[in-house]
Amino acid sequence: EMAAIADCRADLKQTVFPIFYNVDPSHVRQQNGVYESAFVLHTNKFKDDPHKVNGWKRAMTCFAGSAGWDIRNT
Template structure:
């Protein structure tokens, strides 16, 4: 089983995307799912370390009373995992 994840600068602002990514990473670890990331106009380092727009998104999530800290850490861990996978890094030329 393969999954292609397209990560853009606004990706981390979407709770739905982060929830889905956490589930993908869970399946990767449990069932050996192969994840192929496409970094669309973002650097893999920013995804892995949650800098730039990813830091802004998490600052917003941390202020949201509907999101608990355990869930935020799960999302951070998922981004760190996927950010460390070799994939396509697409930028304007």
């Protein structure tokens, strides 16, 4: 769904407020740690459709790179 939301954001100029709970934003943005492991599993699972996983990766990078607040800094 994140890939579809990213498409709506780009195509329809919709405003999106991503919320990442209890994670380090840099882990999401750089897709390391548990995110890296998860994407390796998904890449293997969807090896016949690599564009699907690449769309998810792009969406995660896009949303994690958005300006926002890290609640740990409040």
